[in-house]
Structure formats: C-alpha cells, structure tokens
Amino acid sequence: MLPARAVQDWLLETENPSVRYFTLKCLLGRDQTDGELQAARRAIMASPAVQVILDQQHPDGYWLKPAQYYTGKYRSTVWQLLILAELGADPADARIQKACDFILTQAQHRESGGxxxxxxxxxxxxxxxxxxxTGNMAWVLLRFGLAADPRxxxxxxxxxxxxRFxxxxxxxxxxxxYDRFEMCWGRHSCHMGVVKAMKALAEIAPQARAAAVAETLARAAEFMLVxxxxKRSHDLARKSKPGWLRFGFPLMYQTDALEILNLLLDLG
Incomplete structure (x- = not known):
C-alpha cells in the first residue's frame, strides 16, 4: 500500500489540473485566495478538454442547436455544462456565465422552477x-456560484x-x-432522480441549508441507504443497479456507487 504522502503527491500532479484543483480545495482545505488553487483553476481553463468544449460554444451561449439543449445527447448545452462543472471550470469566465443564462432562460419552467x-x-x-x-442543472448552477439567483x-x-422517495x-x-413520466415517478421513485436531487442540495453549504433542504437531503440519503x-430494498440479495459498480466519467444523468458514496460521506 502506498503511503498517504505518495498518494497526495500523485493527486497533486499537474498533468490533470482538475484533480489537482479538487485535491487542493477539498482534501487540503485551501481557500479561493490560495495561489496554488488559483493557478490550478487557470490550468483547468487552459486544458485541452475545457478548451475543445468552449471552442465549440455558440456566441449566444449554447452548444449544437438551441432547441436541442437536452435532446442533443451528448454534445448539447446540458451535457457540456455538466462536464465543465465536473472539471472545475471557472464560473467567472464570461462563456460559462453565458451558458448558465442560456439554460435558465430556455430550459427552466417559469412557474415551478423545474x-x-x-x-x-x-x-x-x-x-x-x-x-x-432539474437536479443536474441545479447542481451545475450552484457549483458555478449562482446560489443567490432567484431562478x-x-x-x-x-x-x-x-x-419523491x-x-x-x-x-x-x-x-x-407525476403523471407524465412513469419511469421517473411511478410506484418507485427513479434512483437517478433521487441521486441528482441529493447531489444538488449537497452543494449548498451546511450553514446555508433551509429546513426543507436539510429534510430532503435526509430523506434522499435514507432512500439510498435502505x-x-x-440493491433492491425488499430483497437485498438482488442487485437493482449492477451497472453502478462499473465506474466511468462523465456520468451525465446516470450515477454509480462511487458518486453516491461520496455524497453520503459529504453529508456525514
């Protein structure tokens, strides 16, 4: 087994600036004023993965075609925003801000917020x-620093x-x-909907969580633990989602055991 220091050094290698950034931020507790953290984020924005995504963005903020922001899997706006957020792209970048405004304007149902x-x-x-x-886009927008936006x-x-749970x-x-998509709701709530809701709400700082947020997080965590x-809650000998043991990136609307376990750990 490698000593902890060797693992840390590996995670801090400059070859993958996103891993380096999140290691500095989440494992070592560096704040946004830290010079190494700032340099890592600049390296993320200059990395080939981020550059190729941003180079393909339309000046109006979308990817592929405006109306296909979700259905253009997996090259359209929703999916590019998810990847950029997962990689730790800089929310201060004007192109990121433009994309966030586009998705809020085009995809959000005004009356409900979904x-x-x-x-x-x-x-x-x-x-x-x-x-x-809704969970994925709420998470993206929160991660990109838009918690104060009423939308x-x-x-x-x-x-x-x-x-629901x-x-x-x-x-x-x-x-x-609930009456449109049986696969999302039905008699058993879709696991992916639960996980993405939990992911979004977990992005809110604990001290900023309203009572409704804390309660929903607790219910989501209990749903996954049950x-x-x-596995199947009524027969734990059976795997309900065996594919969740095959890990990959990016997960998009899917999830896996690692993402879920990380969320549960973050929630204590």
Missing part, C-alpha cells in the same frame, strides 16, 4: 420537467417540493408533475 427536456414559448415545457435534469433558488424549491407504494403519485446503494 427544468424541462424541451422548451416552450416561455422557458421549459411544463409537461416535460424531469427530476434528474436557482426556484430550482432548489422545486426539488424540496416535488421530489417512494419505495414501492401501492398507487403511483397523481397530478403534475437500498444499500445499488
């Missing part, structure tokens, strides 16, 4: 709001209001937004 897979005449289509997409708060409120109830939930992460 995010829809297709837009309508005035933002996201109410009948096409998805829990995993992002509306997305957080959507999660705390509508996200059903584990094989007798009758599927009725009414909006399932032993990837």
């Amino acid at each position: 995010f829809a897979e297709k837009g309508g005449r005035n933002g996201g289509n109410a009948g096409l709001v998805l829990p995993c997409l 992002v708060q509306a997305a957080v409120d959507w999660i705390t209001t509508y996200q 059903d584990d094989g109830i007798a009758t599927a939930p009725q009414g909006w937004p 399932h032993h992460i990837h």
